[in-house]
Amino acid sequence: MIMKPLEIEHLRYSYDGRFNVVEDVSLTVEQGAIVGLIGPNGSGKSTLIKNTFDLLRLQSGSIRLSGHEHTSPEAMKQAIYLASNDYLPEFLSAREYVALMAKLFEVNVDHAKAAELFTMFSMEGRYDHLIENYSHGMRKKTQLVSALLMRRPLTVIDETLNGIDLEALYLAEKEFRRIRDEGRSIVLCTHDFSLLERLADHIVFLDHGQMVFDDPTADLVAEHGSLATMVFEYLESDVRCP
Amino acid sequence: MPVRLKHSLALARMLMLFFSRRVLRKGALRAAPVRLAVAVGLVALLVMGAAVAYSFLKDVGGDTEIWRFLFEVSTVSLILWVQIAFLIVKILFMNSEEILELSFQLPVTNRERSVAFMIYEISMTGIVVALGAFSFSVAALLVLGPAAIPQLLVSIILPVVLAYLLLSAIYQILARVVGFLRLRSIENVLLILALFVLLVFYSSRMQGLVLEASQAYLNKDEKFAWATAVSWVAHQYGAPAAIGAATALAIAVFFLVIRLAPSRYIRHSRYIDVPAGRWARRLLGPYDWCLLRSSQTMVNATTTLVLFVYLLFDSKINPIWSFAILSVGGLYQFAATQPLRVLVGTTSSHWRIYGLLIRAQLILLALFALPGIAILWIVDAQALGQGSTALLGCVSGVLITTCVGIIFPSEKDNPFSVFVGMSLVGALLALAVISVGLLQLPPVAIAFSFAGILLLLVWYGVYAIKESEMRRRNVKGKVGGELRSRSHNFNRGERSSSVALPHVLDG
Incomplete structure (x- = not known):
């Protein structure tokens, strides 16, 4: 039986015990799929992701990563999380950071390949430098490179692509397609709708913690013309603004 | 698990x-x-x-x-x-x-x-x-x-x-x-x-x-x-x-x-939403709110209250010493208020920044000390006599922790900096106490020595603020003679060779 990289069932979450920021959300990410996770600020995207990685205590529902309960050590090995901020251990060099990740994921890492990726992402010769001396974009690219090296069954990218330059974005797109072709999955949380139209197989649209759309990208684009139109139509609709 | x-x-x-x-x-x-x-x-x-x-x-x-x-x-x-x-x-x-x-x-x-x-x-x-x-x-x-x-x-x-x-x-x-x-x-x-x-x-x-x-x-x-x-x-x-x-x-x-x-x-929250009344909004500034709304202050305040009540019924130590716990906030105050100093258009002198750091803590101390002294006056008026020494001790605590917090800022909330800072101050104080014991100085000389140490801490605190601000603004940086450039040929990767096509559209 093939395990789904991510299965979320009936997830609810509240920060203050009164208002739910995620309301009964169920979501499945299929193997070899790129899923775009979109929604306005405060719609519950990051809360959903933080619940997935057990950074927030699960209050209701269940989450499984490749069939493992999301809090288990096995689950931790199945997925890699690229946070929205550039908060990396800046007292390490990129090589040390990648080595640490490899040790924790229990994979062998090819540092020559890592250095090659650094060169590809216009960071030649910086692999052994302290992350402290990297710019914001370089840190984001370091996150990306580590994900490309670890190659987990699921990669969750929480707005990491927002801070990188066009050249890196182009290369990242190509790499993401490769990852998908290998049968691995990606959840891409971004406001870049054109990127999602090019890349995502499926779109999950959250608003006020509720699932608004959970459909193939091609269907949504065919119905609304574009993802941007879909979102704007929804935001101005009576459903949202009674 | x-x-x-x-x-x-x-x-x-x-x-x-x-x-x-x-x-x-x-x-x-x-x-x-x-x-x-x-x-x-x-x-x-x-x-x-x-x-x-x-x-x-x-x-x-x-x-x-x-x-x-x-x-x-x-x-x-x-x-x-x-x-x-x-x-x-x-x-x-x-x-x-x-x-x-x-x-x-x-x-x-x-x-x-x-x-x-x-x-x-x-x-x-x-x-x-x-x-x-x-x-x-x-x-x-x-x-x-x-x-x-x-x-x-x-x-x-x-x-x-x-x-x-x-x-x-x-x-x-x-x-x-x-x-x-x-x-x-x-x-x-x-x-x-x-x-x-x-x-x-x-x-x-x-x-x-x-x-x-x-x-x-x-x-x-x-x-x-x-x-x-x-x-x-x-x-x-x-x-x-x-x-x-x-x-x-x-x-x-x-x-x-x-x-x-x-x-x-x-x-979920580093700060507690302490409501600000009109008078409080007028009197208190961002540095004060940073300390007063901190959840760490909540812990310190509760511990202070419990210790105060305990000492009130245990005559060995003056209860006013319990307010010294409030000075723990000084260890984090400088690092926590860093976002205020990087705001565009905020240029304050180093002495003013130091003053704002101390002011917030003195306000907190006053919030507890004033009712505390009143209670002590009612319960045990005699203890008020030695209260001034305890109060001075609490103020000294504020100066010491603020200085530690500035010299060893708790960057990224790390507890190690505070630990190192407190250990060094502890060692220096131990050395001072041993020296005073060996020299057998009269009380007046001891008081002057202690006041001197505190003044030194204040000066060094201000100096450290100046250094920190200069580092942040890269004041000592110089214009280089060389233009930074890629030291290698452009990496084409898997892009087509057509120069006419912007590579980002050439997927």
Whole structure:
């Protein structure tokens, strides 16, 4: 039986015990799929992701990563999380950071390949430098490179692509397609709708913690013309603004 | 859920690198000669302590009864040290959310993260206790030779380890009970108070325990006391049996602590939404709100209140000293207000920044001291007489913690900087106290010396603010002579060779 990289069932979450920021959300990410996770600020995207990685205590529902309960050590090995901020251990060099990740994921890492990726992402010769001396974009690219090296069954990218330059974005797109072709999955949380139209197989649209759309990208684009139109139509609709 | 110790250790190693590469390279410690001087100073202080202890104890010679009494008294006082260190370390690590965030992208479970942090808590407590026991242990080794080793094991090392582990187990159990009672939002306050109550309880029993030990020595009795249980077993059944049993118990409790380790989740709020009335909005500024709304202040304030009430009915110490706990906020104030200084258009003099830092803490102190003094006046008017010394002590505490917070800013909420800063200040104060004792200065001279030290702290605090601001603005940076450029040919990757096509569209 093939395990789904991510299965979320009936997830609810509240920060203050009164208002739910995620309301009964169920979501499945299929193997070899790129899923775009979109929604306005405060719609519950990051809360959903933080619940997935057990950074927030699960209050209701269940989450499984490749069939493992999301809090288990096995689950931790199945997925890699690229946070929205550039908060990396800046007292390490990129090589040390990648080595640490490899040790924790229990994979062998090819540092020559890592250095090659650094060169590809216009960071030649910086692999052994302290992350402290990297710019914001370089840190984001370091996150990306580590994900490309670890190659987990699921990669969750929480707005990491927002801070990188066009050249890196182009290369990242190509790499993401490769990852998908290998049968691995990606959840891409971004406001870049054109990127999602090019890349995502499926779109999950959250608003006020509720699932608004959970459909193939091609269907949504065919119905609304574009993802941007879909979102704007929804935001101005009576459903949202009674 | 199992804990992979290997993963916890890898994370602990990462934190060690943070400690060695960031914390030990901050402020004055940036320069290697200063680091060397500090290390030499600390070693000198330890050697001096050991020499003093040896000069007192060498006359005891091989009198095993006196040594047994001395070891038992040491065990009783070291257990208090363990409790104090445990409490301090817990308070320091309570405010370490941002450094915890460093591990969020790493594939470790929450409990593995907790265990990694626990390793640090153990090391820090170990350092504090080792420093406390160093002089006596070295003196015992010098006087008794290798025969002191079993005694050191059953009276110092094993009781300390067991006390720490049992405290940890109690702490974890209480944390689970608090979670079960759905009181997680005030978990920190409750746990610190519980530790504090334990500390007060033990300190109130300490005198009795020492008395029991001295009576047992005078009457040549074999009386059992729970605090010196390991030593008692050693005398009843031999040192190997006691060492074996205590080690087995320590291992069992260690695994229990690992088993009980809670998950460490993101704290939802660093600040409490203290409502601002019109007068408060007019009087208080952002620096004040940063301190008054901090959740750390909430913990300190609650502990202060409990200690004040306890001291009110225990006449040995003036209750006003309890307000000194409020100065803990000074350790974090500089780092926490950093976002205010990077705002565009905010240029303040270094003295003004220092003044704002101190003002916030004095306001907090006044909020507690004014009603506190009024209560004291009603309950015990006589105690007000010595209250001014206590109040001055609290203000000195504010100056000291602010200076530590500026020189060793708790960058990314790390507890290590504060620990290093407090240790250095502790060592310097110890050195000052020893020097004053040796010189036998009159009280007026002591007061002037202390005032001088405080003035020096204020000056150095302002100087450190200036240095920090200059570093942030790269004031010492120079324009380079060379243009930064790619040192290699453009990497084409898998793009087509068509120069006419912008590569980003050439997918």
